[in-house]
Amino acid sequence: MKTVFSGLVAAAFTFTMAIGAMPAQAEDLAAIKDAGEMKIAMTGQYPPFNFVNDQNEVVGFDAAIGKEIATRIGVEPVIVTTAWDGIIAGLLASKYDTIVGSMTITPDREKVVDFVGPYYHAGRGVFVKEESPVQSLDELKGKTLGVTLGETHEKWAREQGGWDIRTYKGLPELFLELNAGRVDAIVVDNIPVAVAVKETGEKIRQLDTPDIEGGSVAIGIAIRKENPELKAAMQKALDEMMQDGTYEKIAMEWIGRDIR
Amino acid sequence: MDVALMMRVFPFFLEAALVTVQLSVLAGGLGLAMAAAAAAARLSPVAPLRYLGATYVSVFRGTPALIQLFVLYFGGPQVGINLDPFAAGVVGLGLNIGAYMAEGVRGAIVSVDKGQAEAARSIGFSRAQTMQRVILPQAARLMIRPLGVNTVALVKGTSLVATISVVELTYTAQRFIGSTYKPFEIFGVAALLYMVMIYGVARVVDLLDRRYAID
Numbered sequence: 186m187k188t189v190f191s192g193l194v195a196a197a198f199t200f201t202m203a204i205g206a207m208p209a210q211a212e213d214l215a216a217i218k219d220a221g222e223m224k225i226a227m228t229g230q231y232p233p234f235n236f237v238n239d240q241n242e243v244v245g246f247d248a249a250i251g252k253e254i255a256t257r258i259g260v261e262p263v264i265v266t267t268a269w270d271g272i273i274a275g276l277l278a279s280k281y282d283t284i285v286g287s288m289t290i291t292p293d294r295e296k297v298v299d300f301v302g303p304y305y306h307a308g309r310g311v312f313v314k315e316e317s318p319v320q321s322l323d324e325l326k327g328k329t330l331g332v333t334l335g336e337t338h339e340k341w342a343r344e345q346g347g348w349d350i351r352t353y354k355g356l357p358e359l360f361l362e363l364n365a366g367r368v369d370a371i372v373v374d375n376i377p378v379a380v381a382v383k384e385t386g387e388k389i390r391q392l393d394t395p396d397i398e399g400g401s402v403a404i405g406i407a408i409r410k411e412n413p414e415l416k417a418a419m420q421k422a423l424d425e426m427m428q429d430g431t432y433e434k435i436a437m438e439w440i441g442r443d444i445r
Numbered sequence: 446m447d448v449a450l451m452m453r454v455f456p457f458f459l460e461a462a463l464v465t466v467q468l469s470v471l472a473g474g475l476g477l478a479m480a481a482a483a484a485a486a487r488l489s490p491v492a493p494l495r496y497l498g499a500t501y502v503s504v505f506r507g508t509p510a511l512i513q514l515f516v517l518y519f520g521g522p523q524v525g526i527n528l529d530p531f532a533a534g535v536v537g538l539g540l541n542i543g544a545y546m547a548e549g550v551r552g553a554i555v556s557v558d559k560g561q562a563e564a565a566r567s568i569g570f571s572r573a574q575t576m577q578r579v580i581l582p583q584a585a586r587l588m589i590r591p592l593g594v595n596t597v598a599l600v601k602g603t604s605l606v607a608t609i610s611v612v613e614l615t616y617t618a619q620r621f622i623g624s625t626y627k628p629f630e631i632f633g634v635a636a637l638l639y640m641v642m643i644y645g646v647a648r649v650v651d652l653l654d655r656r657y658a659i660d
Contacts, residue, residue: 226610230623237620241457266620267610271519275610278522280530357622385626 214415222261224281225251229266246439251285257422284407300405305444309399310375315388331368461617472538479543484550505544534606549591553584593650
Protein backbone atom coordinates (compact mmCIF):
# COMPACT_ATOMS: atom_id res chain seq x y z
CA MET A 186 0.00 0.00 0.00
CA LYS A 187 2.86 2.31 0.83
CA THR A 188 4.35 1.88 -2.63
CA VAL A 189 0.96 2.44 -4.24
CA PHE A 190 0.63 5.65 -2.25
CA SER A 191 4.08 6.98 -3.06
CA GLY A 192 3.52 6.00 -6.69
CA LEU A 193 0.34 8.06 -6.72
CA VAL A 194 2.07 11.03 -5.14
CA ALA A 195 4.84 10.80 -7.72
CA ALA A 196 2.29 10.59 -10.54
CA ALA A 197 0.42 13.60 -9.17
CA PHE A 198 3.65 15.59 -8.99
CA THR A 199 4.69 14.64 -12.49
CA PHE A 200 1.25 15.61 -13.73
CA THR A 201 1.34 19.01 -12.04
CA MET A 202 4.85 19.75 -13.27
CA ALA A 203 3.95 18.66 -16.78
CA ILE A 204 0.97 21.02 -16.94
CA GLY A 205 3.28 23.85 -15.94
CA ALA A 206 5.97 23.07 -18.47
CA MET A 207 4.52 21.82 -21.71
CA PRO A 208 7.05 20.82 -24.34
CA ALA A 209 7.31 22.97 -27.45
CA GLN A 210 4.84 21.95 -30.12
CA ALA A 211 5.09 22.04 -33.85
CA GLU A 212 3.54 25.08 -35.51
CA ASP A 213 -0.22 24.89 -34.96
CA LEU A 214 -1.27 26.87 -38.05
CA ALA A 215 -0.24 24.05 -40.38
CA ALA A 216 -2.07 21.51 -38.24
CA ILE A 217 -5.23 23.64 -38.22
CA LYS A 218 -5.11 24.04 -41.99
CA ASP A 219 -4.54 20.31 -42.43
CA ALA A 220 -7.52 19.54 -40.23
CA GLY A 221 -9.58 22.13 -42.09
CA GLU A 222 -11.08 23.27 -38.82
CA MET A 223 -10.24 25.41 -35.83
CA LYS A 224 -11.51 24.32 -32.45
CA ILE A 225 -12.45 27.40 -30.44
CA ALA A 226 -13.04 27.02 -26.70
CA MET A 227 -15.34 29.03 -24.44
CA THR A 228 -17.62 28.21 -21.54
CA GLY A 229 -20.90 28.90 -23.30
CA GLN A 230 -22.05 30.42 -20.02
CA TYR A 231 -21.02 34.04 -20.32
CA PRO A 232 -23.69 36.09 -22.04
CA PRO A 233 -23.54 38.23 -24.11
CA PHE A 234 -20.04 37.05 -25.04
CA ASN A 235 -20.78 33.35 -25.32
CA PHE A 236 -23.98 31.54 -24.43
CA VAL A 237 -26.58 29.17 -25.87
CA ASN A 238 -29.60 30.53 -27.69
CA ASP A 239 -33.08 29.03 -28.01
CA GLN A 240 -31.75 26.58 -30.55
CA ASN A 241 -29.04 25.28 -28.18
CA GLU A 242 -26.39 26.90 -30.40
CA VAL A 243 -23.44 28.70 -28.87
CA VAL A 244 -23.63 32.33 -29.96
CA GLY A 245 -22.49 35.74 -28.77
CA PHE A 246 -19.65 38.18 -29.28
CA ASP A 247 -16.85 35.67 -28.62
CA ALA A 248 -18.46 33.03 -30.82
CA ALA A 249 -18.89 35.54 -33.66
CA ILE A 250 -15.30 36.83 -33.39
CA GLY A 251 -13.88 33.31 -33.17
CA LYS A 252 -15.87 32.11 -36.16
CA GLU A 253 -14.86 35.15 -38.22
CA ILE A 254 -11.17 34.57 -37.46
CA ALA A 255 -11.39 30.90 -38.43
CA THR A 256 -13.23 31.77 -41.63
CA ARG A 257 -10.62 34.37 -42.55
CA ILE A 258 -7.84 31.84 -41.99
CA GLY A 259 -9.72 29.61 -44.38
CA VAL A 260 -10.92 26.86 -42.07
CA GLU A 261 -14.20 25.76 -40.54
CA PRO A 262 -14.86 27.08 -37.01
CA VAL A 263 -15.84 24.51 -34.38
CA ILE A 264 -17.06 25.86 -31.06
CA VAL A 265 -16.17 23.76 -28.01
CA THR A 266 -17.75 24.55 -24.66
CA THR A 267 -15.80 23.67 -21.55
CA ALA A 268 -15.64 24.64 -17.89
CA TRP A 269 -13.67 27.82 -17.15
CA ASP A 270 -11.53 26.34 -14.39
CA GLY A 271 -9.88 23.86 -16.75
CA ILE A 272 -9.92 25.92 -19.92
CA ILE A 273 -6.17 26.71 -20.05
CA ALA A 274 -5.26 23.14 -19.10
CA GLY A 275 -7.42 22.00 -22.00
CA LEU A 276 -5.62 24.34 -24.40
CA LEU A 277 -2.21 23.11 -23.22
CA ALA A 278 -3.40 19.54 -23.59
CA SER A 279 -4.33 20.31 -27.24
CA LYS A 280 -8.01 19.66 -26.72
CA TYR A 281 -8.72 22.73 -28.85
CA ASP A 282 -6.70 25.30 -30.79
CA THR A 283 -7.64 28.58 -29.14
CA ILE A 284 -9.67 30.16 -26.39
CA VAL A 285 -11.91 33.00 -27.53
CA GLY A 286 -13.60 33.15 -24.17
CA SER A 287 -13.24 36.66 -22.76
CA MET A 288 -9.94 35.96 -21.06
CA THR A 289 -8.16 38.89 -19.43
CA ILE A 290 -4.51 39.17 -20.49
CA THR A 291 -2.40 38.85 -17.34
CA PRO A 292 1.35 38.36 -16.81
CA ASP A 293 0.66 35.03 -15.10
CA ARG A 294 -1.32 33.73 -18.03
CA GLU A 295 1.24 35.08 -20.49
CA LYS A 296 3.77 32.74 -18.90
CA VAL A 297 1.81 29.71 -20.15
CA VAL A 298 -0.05 30.91 -23.23
CA ASP A 299 0.31 33.51 -25.99
CA PHE A 300 -2.36 36.09 -26.61
CA VAL A 301 -3.70 37.45 -29.88
CA GLY A 302 -5.38 40.80 -29.54
CA PRO A 303 -6.63 42.35 -27.27
CA TYR A 304 -9.95 41.94 -29.01
CA TYR A 305 -11.87 44.04 -26.52
CA HIS A 306 -11.50 45.97 -23.28
CA ALA A 307 -13.58 45.46 -20.17
CA GLY A 308 -13.48 46.74 -16.67
CA ARG A 309 -13.86 45.43 -13.17
CA GLY A 310 -17.17 46.39 -11.64
CA VAL A 311 -18.55 45.96 -8.14
CA PHE A 312 -22.30 45.42 -8.06
CA VAL A 313 -24.83 45.39 -5.24
CA LYS A 314 -28.60 44.95 -5.11
CA GLU A 315 -30.49 48.07 -6.07
CA GLU A 316 -31.90 48.56 -2.56
CA SER A 317 -28.57 47.91 -0.81
CA PRO A 318 -27.43 50.72 1.51
CA VAL A 319 -23.81 50.24 0.39
CA GLN A 320 -22.47 53.18 -1.64
CA SER A 321 -18.71 52.68 -1.72
CA LEU A 322 -16.08 49.97 -1.72
CA ASP A 323 -15.07 50.84 1.87
CA GLU A 324 -18.55 50.08 3.14
CA LEU A 325 -18.17 46.52 1.90
CA LYS A 326 -15.40 45.77 4.40
CA GLY A 327 -16.40 42.86 6.62
CA LYS A 328 -19.19 41.88 4.26
CA THR A 329 -19.45 38.94 1.85
CA LEU A 330 -18.24 39.23 -1.72
CA GLY A 331 -19.01 36.86 -4.58
CA VAL A 332 -16.51 36.24 -7.40
CA THR A 333 -16.05 33.68 -10.15
CA LEU A 334 -13.49 31.01 -9.31
CA GLY A 335 -10.26 31.58 -11.21
CA GLU A 336 -11.14 34.98 -12.59
CA THR A 337 -8.75 37.90 -12.12
CA HIS A 338 -11.37 39.46 -9.85
CA GLU A 339 -10.94 36.63 -7.38
CA LYS A 340 -7.22 37.34 -7.14
CA TRP A 341 -7.91 41.04 -6.76
CA ALA A 342 -10.49 40.49 -4.02
CA ARG A 343 -8.10 38.23 -2.11
CA GLU A 344 -5.27 40.74 -2.35
CA GLN A 345 -7.49 43.53 -1.05
CA GLY A 346 -8.70 41.45 1.88
CA GLY A 347 -11.00 42.63 4.63
CA TRP A 348 -14.07 40.78 3.41
CA ASP A 349 -15.36 37.25 3.14
CA ILE A 350 -14.95 35.86 -0.34
CA ARG A 351 -17.12 33.19 -1.86
CA THR A 352 -16.34 31.72 -5.23
CA TYR A 353 -18.81 30.53 -7.82
CA LYS A 354 -18.77 28.98 -11.27
CA GLY A 355 -20.00 32.01 -13.17
CA LEU A 356 -22.17 35.07 -13.56
CA PRO A 357 -25.53 33.26 -13.41
CA GLU A 358 -24.68 31.84 -10.00
CA LEU A 359 -23.41 35.22 -8.83
CA PHE A 360 -26.67 36.93 -9.81
CA LEU A 361 -28.68 34.25 -8.05
CA GLU A 362 -26.61 34.56 -4.89
CA LEU A 363 -26.82 38.35 -4.90
CA ASN A 364 -30.57 38.22 -5.32
CA ALA A 365 -30.88 35.56 -2.63
CA GLY A 366 -28.94 37.82 -0.28
CA ARG A 367 -26.19 35.29 0.38
CA VAL A 368 -23.53 37.70 -0.86
CA ASP A 369 -23.59 41.47 -0.36
CA ALA A 370 -21.78 42.34 -3.57
CA ILE A 371 -20.31 40.68 -6.65
CA VAL A 372 -17.11 41.61 -8.45
CA VAL A 373 -17.31 40.94 -12.17
CA ASP A 374 -16.69 42.42 -15.61
CA ASN A 375 -19.10 45.28 -16.14
CA ILE A 376 -20.11 44.64 -19.77
CA PRO A 377 -21.94 41.33 -19.29
CA VAL A 378 -23.68 42.75 -16.25
CA ALA A 379 -24.81 45.83 -18.15
CA VAL A 380 -26.20 43.62 -20.91
CA ALA A 381 -27.90 41.28 -18.45
CA VAL A 382 -29.50 44.22 -16.67
CA LYS A 383 -30.80 45.46 -19.99
CA GLU A 384 -32.05 42.03 -21.09
CA THR A 385 -33.46 40.54 -17.92
CA GLY A 386 -34.13 43.61 -15.81
CA GLU A 387 -31.87 42.48 -12.96
CA LYS A 388 -32.34 44.92 -10.08
CA ILE A 389 -28.69 45.64 -9.37
CA ARG A 390 -26.52 48.71 -9.19
CA GLN A 391 -22.82 49.34 -9.91
CA LEU A 392 -20.78 51.02 -7.20
CA ASP A 393 -18.86 54.09 -8.24
CA THR A 394 -15.25 52.88 -8.18
CA PRO A 395 -13.23 55.31 -10.32
CA ASP A 396 -9.82 54.27 -8.96
CA ILE A 397 -10.37 50.54 -8.85
CA GLU A 398 -7.47 48.46 -10.09
CA GLY A 399 -8.43 46.76 -13.34
CA GLY A 400 -11.12 49.27 -14.19
CA SER A 401 -10.12 48.78 -17.81
CA VAL A 402 -8.33 45.63 -18.87
CA ALA A 403 -7.37 44.04 -22.16
CA ILE A 404 -9.11 40.82 -23.15
CA GLY A 405 -7.23 38.48 -25.44
CA ILE A 406 -7.44 35.31 -27.50
CA ALA A 407 -5.26 32.56 -26.06
CA ILE A 408 -3.21 30.12 -28.12
CA ARG A 409 -0.41 27.72 -27.23
CA LYS A 410 3.04 29.24 -26.98
CA GLU A 411 5.63 29.14 -29.76
CA ASN A 412 3.23 29.36 -32.65
CA PRO A 413 4.35 32.61 -34.33
CA GLU A 414 2.67 31.78 -37.62
CA LEU A 415 -0.70 31.04 -36.05
CA LYS A 416 -0.39 34.12 -33.88
CA ALA A 417 0.39 36.32 -36.89
CA ALA A 418 -2.41 34.85 -39.00
CA MET A 419 -5.01 35.31 -36.25
CA GLN A 420 -3.80 38.83 -35.47
CA LYS A 421 -4.00 39.73 -39.14
CA ALA A 422 -7.56 38.41 -39.36
CA LEU A 423 -8.52 40.38 -36.25
CA ASP A 424 -6.88 43.59 -37.49
CA GLU A 425 -8.60 43.29 -40.84
CA MET A 426 -12.03 42.80 -39.35
CA MET A 427 -11.47 45.80 -37.11
CA GLN A 428 -10.65 47.88 -40.19
CA ASP A 429 -13.36 46.73 -42.58
CA GLY A 430 -16.29 47.26 -40.21
CA THR A 431 -16.98 43.58 -39.44
CA TYR A 432 -15.82 43.97 -35.84
CA GLU A 433 -18.05 46.95 -35.26
CA LYS A 434 -21.03 45.10 -36.70
CA ILE A 435 -20.43 42.14 -34.37
CA ALA A 436 -19.96 44.43 -31.37
CA MET A 437 -23.15 46.34 -32.10
CA GLU A 438 -25.11 43.14 -32.51
CA TRP A 439 -24.10 41.57 -29.20
CA ILE A 440 -22.99 44.41 -26.94
CA GLY A 441 -24.67 47.49 -28.34
CA ARG A 442 -21.45 49.47 -28.61
CA ASP A 443 -17.92 49.23 -29.95
CA ILE A 444 -15.82 47.76 -27.16
CA ARG A 445 -12.38 47.67 -28.79
CA MET B 446 -42.32 28.62 -12.58
CA ASP B 447 -41.61 29.12 -16.26
CA VAL B 448 -43.27 26.07 -17.80
CA ALA B 449 -43.02 27.51 -21.30
CA LEU B 450 -39.22 27.64 -20.92
CA MET B 451 -39.17 24.03 -19.70
CA MET B 452 -41.18 22.93 -22.72
CA ARG B 453 -38.97 24.92 -25.06
CA VAL B 454 -35.69 23.44 -23.85
CA PHE B 455 -37.04 19.91 -23.43
CA PRO B 456 -36.10 18.62 -26.91
CA PHE B 457 -32.48 19.69 -26.35
CA PHE B 458 -32.46 17.93 -23.01
CA LEU B 459 -33.72 14.76 -24.66
CA GLU B 460 -30.77 14.90 -27.07
CA ALA B 461 -28.44 15.51 -24.15
CA ALA B 462 -29.99 12.62 -22.22
CA LEU B 463 -29.13 10.41 -25.18
CA VAL B 464 -25.47 11.37 -24.73
CA THR B 465 -25.81 10.44 -21.06
CA VAL B 466 -27.31 7.07 -22.03
CA GLN B 467 -24.52 6.42 -24.56
CA LEU B 468 -21.90 7.29 -21.96
CA SER B 469 -23.58 5.02 -19.40
CA VAL B 470 -23.90 2.08 -21.78
CA LEU B 471 -20.34 2.29 -23.09
CA ALA B 472 -18.73 3.02 -19.73
CA GLY B 473 -20.90 0.32 -18.13
CA GLY B 474 -19.75 -2.21 -20.72
CA LEU B 475 -16.12 -1.31 -20.21
CA GLY B 476 -16.67 -1.36 -16.44
CA LEU B 477 -18.14 -4.84 -16.57
CA ALA B 478 -15.21 -6.14 -18.62
CA MET B 479 -12.74 -4.52 -16.21
CA ALA B 480 -14.71 -5.89 -13.25
CA ALA B 481 -14.63 -9.44 -14.62
CA ALA B 482 -10.90 -9.18 -15.31
CA ALA B 483 -10.14 -7.63 -11.93
CA ALA B 484 -12.26 -10.14 -10.00
CA ALA B 485 -10.63 -13.02 -11.87
CA ALA B 486 -7.21 -11.53 -11.11
CA ARG B 487 -8.02 -11.12 -7.42
CA LEU B 488 -9.21 -14.73 -7.13
CA SER B 489 -6.31 -16.08 -9.16
CA PRO B 490 -3.79 -18.50 -7.64
CA VAL B 491 -1.02 -16.40 -9.24
CA ALA B 492 0.21 -13.84 -6.69
CA PRO B 493 1.28 -11.03 -9.09
CA LEU B 494 -2.16 -11.15 -10.73
CA ARG B 495 -3.80 -10.87 -7.32
CA TYR B 496 -1.69 -7.79 -6.51
CA LEU B 497 -2.46 -6.27 -9.89
CA GLY B 498 -6.20 -6.73 -9.37
CA ALA B 499 -6.04 -5.38 -5.83
CA THR B 500 -4.00 -2.35 -6.93
CA TYR B 501 -6.47 -1.50 -9.68
CA VAL B 502 -9.39 -1.69 -7.28
CA SER B 503 -7.74 0.32 -4.53
CA VAL B 504 -6.41 3.03 -6.86
CA PHE B 505 -9.74 3.59 -8.60
CA ARG B 506 -11.86 3.30 -5.49
CA GLY B 507 -9.42 5.30 -3.42
CA THR B 508 -9.36 8.46 -5.57
CA PRO B 509 -12.24 10.67 -6.69
CA ALA B 510 -13.67 9.92 -10.14
CA LEU B 511 -13.32 13.61 -10.98
CA ILE B 512 -9.54 13.49 -10.41
CA GLN B 513 -9.31 10.32 -12.49
CA LEU B 514 -11.09 12.08 -15.34
CA PHE B 515 -8.78 15.10 -15.06
CA VAL B 516 -5.63 12.97 -15.01
CA LEU B 517 -6.83 11.06 -18.05
CA TYR B 518 -8.16 14.03 -20.04
CA PHE B 519 -5.75 16.84 -19.19
CA GLY B 520 -2.76 14.73 -18.18
CA GLY B 521 -3.13 12.01 -20.81
CA PRO B 522 -1.54 13.99 -23.67
CA GLN B 523 1.68 14.23 -21.58
CA VAL B 524 2.11 10.51 -21.92
CA GLY B 525 0.74 10.21 -25.44
CA ILE B 526 -2.91 9.47 -24.62
CA ASN B 527 -4.93 12.12 -26.41
CA LEU B 528 -8.58 11.19 -26.13
CA ASP B 529 -11.46 13.34 -27.29
CA PRO B 530 -13.81 14.39 -24.47
CA PHE B 531 -16.42 11.68 -25.05
CA ALA B 532 -13.84 8.90 -25.28
CA ALA B 533 -12.08 10.19 -22.17
CA GLY B 534 -15.45 10.16 -20.41
CA VAL B 535 -16.14 6.57 -21.40
CA VAL B 536 -12.68 5.33 -20.44
CA GLY B 537 -12.52 7.34 -17.19
CA LEU B 538 -15.99 6.42 -15.98
CA GLY B 539 -15.57 2.81 -17.16
CA LEU B 540 -12.31 2.30 -15.27
CA ASN B 541 -13.82 3.92 -12.19
CA ILE B 542 -17.06 1.95 -12.10
CA GLY B 543 -15.16 -1.22 -13.03
CA ALA B 544 -13.32 -1.05 -9.72
CA TYR B 545 -16.59 -0.90 -7.80
CA MET B 546 -18.20 -3.59 -9.94
CA ALA B 547 -15.16 -5.81 -9.42
CA GLU B 548 -15.98 -6.01 -5.74
CA GLY B 549 -19.58 -6.92 -6.57
CA VAL B 550 -18.43 -9.69 -8.86
CA ARG B 551 -15.80 -10.99 -6.45
CA GLY B 552 -18.23 -10.80 -3.54
CA ALA B 553 -20.80 -12.84 -5.45
CA ILE B 554 -18.24 -15.49 -6.39
CA VAL B 555 -16.92 -15.93 -2.87
CA SER B 556 -20.47 -16.11 -1.49
CA VAL B 557 -21.18 -19.31 -3.36
CA ASP B 558 -20.98 -22.09 -0.81
CA LYS B 559 -17.52 -23.70 -0.64
CA GLY B 560 -19.08 -27.13 -0.68
CA GLN B 561 -20.19 -26.55 -4.26
CA ALA B 562 -16.62 -26.21 -5.47
CA GLU B 563 -15.43 -29.10 -3.35
CA ALA B 564 -18.21 -31.33 -4.69
CA ALA B 565 -17.44 -30.35 -8.27
CA ARG B 566 -13.71 -31.02 -7.84
CA SER B 567 -14.39 -34.36 -6.14
CA ILE B 568 -16.35 -35.64 -9.14
CA GLY B 569 -13.44 -34.74 -11.42
CA PHE B 570 -14.17 -31.18 -12.68
CA SER B 571 -11.10 -29.09 -13.37
CA ARG B 572 -10.67 -25.67 -11.72
CA ALA B 573 -11.89 -23.93 -14.87
CA GLN B 574 -14.81 -26.27 -15.33
CA THR B 575 -15.80 -25.83 -11.70
CA MET B 576 -15.80 -22.07 -12.09
CA GLN B 577 -17.58 -22.10 -15.40
CA ARG B 578 -20.24 -24.73 -14.76
CA VAL B 579 -20.84 -24.61 -11.03
CA ILE B 580 -19.71 -21.39 -9.41
CA LEU B 581 -20.43 -18.68 -12.02
CA PRO B 582 -24.02 -19.67 -12.80
CA GLN B 583 -24.82 -19.39 -9.09
CA ALA B 584 -22.74 -16.26 -8.57
CA ALA B 585 -24.36 -14.50 -11.54
CA ARG B 586 -27.65 -14.26 -9.65
CA LEU B 587 -25.89 -12.77 -6.65
CA MET B 588 -24.23 -10.16 -8.86
CA ILE B 589 -27.44 -8.68 -10.19
CA ARG B 590 -28.13 -6.41 -7.22
CA PRO B 591 -24.61 -5.00 -6.65
CA LEU B 592 -24.10 -4.45 -10.38
CA GLY B 593 -27.47 -2.71 -10.53
CA VAL B 594 -26.52 -0.37 -7.71
CA ASN B 595 -23.24 0.40 -9.47
CA THR B 596 -25.04 1.10 -12.73
CA VAL B 597 -27.29 3.61 -10.99
CA ALA B 598 -24.19 5.27 -9.53
CA LEU B 599 -22.63 5.30 -13.00
CA VAL B 600 -25.61 7.02 -14.63
CA LYS B 601 -25.48 9.75 -12.00
CA GLY B 602 -21.70 9.88 -12.22
CA THR B 603 -21.83 10.73 -15.93
CA SER B 604 -22.59 14.31 -14.86
CA LEU B 605 -18.86 14.59 -13.98
CA VAL B 606 -17.87 14.64 -17.64
CA ALA B 607 -19.50 18.07 -17.90
CA THR B 608 -16.14 19.25 -16.52
CA ILE B 609 -14.22 17.91 -19.53
CA SER B 610 -16.51 19.58 -22.07
CA VAL B 611 -18.81 16.70 -22.94
CA VAL B 612 -22.16 18.33 -23.55
CA GLU B 613 -24.34 15.81 -21.75
CA LEU B 614 -27.37 16.45 -19.56
CA THR B 615 -25.66 18.38 -16.76
CA TYR B 616 -23.56 20.58 -19.02
CA THR B 617 -26.57 21.29 -21.23
CA ALA B 618 -28.37 22.49 -18.11
CA GLN B 619 -25.40 24.63 -17.07
CA ARG B 620 -25.22 26.20 -20.51
CA PHE B 621 -28.92 27.05 -20.53
CA ILE B 622 -28.69 28.59 -17.09
CA GLY B 623 -26.00 30.84 -18.52
CA SER B 624 -28.56 32.50 -20.77
CA THR B 625 -31.82 32.09 -18.85
CA TYR B 626 -30.90 32.47 -15.14
CA LYS B 627 -33.64 29.96 -14.28
CA PRO B 628 -31.94 27.21 -12.26
CA PHE B 629 -35.14 25.79 -10.80
CA GLU B 630 -36.74 25.10 -14.16
CA ILE B 631 -33.57 24.10 -16.00
CA PHE B 632 -32.08 21.80 -13.36
CA GLY B 633 -35.62 20.56 -12.75
CA VAL B 634 -35.88 19.29 -16.32
CA ALA B 635 -32.42 17.70 -16.04
CA ALA B 636 -33.31 16.06 -12.71
CA LEU B 637 -36.54 14.70 -14.18
CA LEU B 638 -34.67 13.06 -17.05
CA TYR B 639 -32.07 11.56 -14.69
CA MET B 640 -34.93 10.14 -12.64
CA VAL B 641 -36.54 8.57 -15.70
CA MET B 642 -33.25 6.98 -16.72
CA ILE B 643 -32.50 5.67 -13.26
CA TYR B 644 -36.04 4.37 -12.87
CA GLY B 645 -35.44 2.46 -16.10
CA VAL B 646 -32.24 0.91 -14.77
CA ALA B 647 -33.94 0.00 -11.50
CA ARG B 648 -36.80 -1.70 -13.37
CA VAL B 649 -34.39 -3.78 -15.43
CA VAL B 650 -32.54 -4.83 -12.28
CA ASP B 651 -35.83 -5.78 -10.60
CA LEU B 652 -36.90 -7.85 -13.59
CA LEU B 653 -33.57 -9.66 -13.81
CA ASP B 654 -33.57 -10.24 -10.10
CA ARG B 655 -37.04 -11.74 -10.17
CA ARG B 656 -36.33 -13.79 -13.30
CA TYR B 657 -33.23 -15.39 -11.79
CA ALA B 658 -34.28 -15.42 -8.16
CA ILE B 659 -33.17 -18.39 -6.09
CA ASP B 660 -36.20 -19.67 -4.25
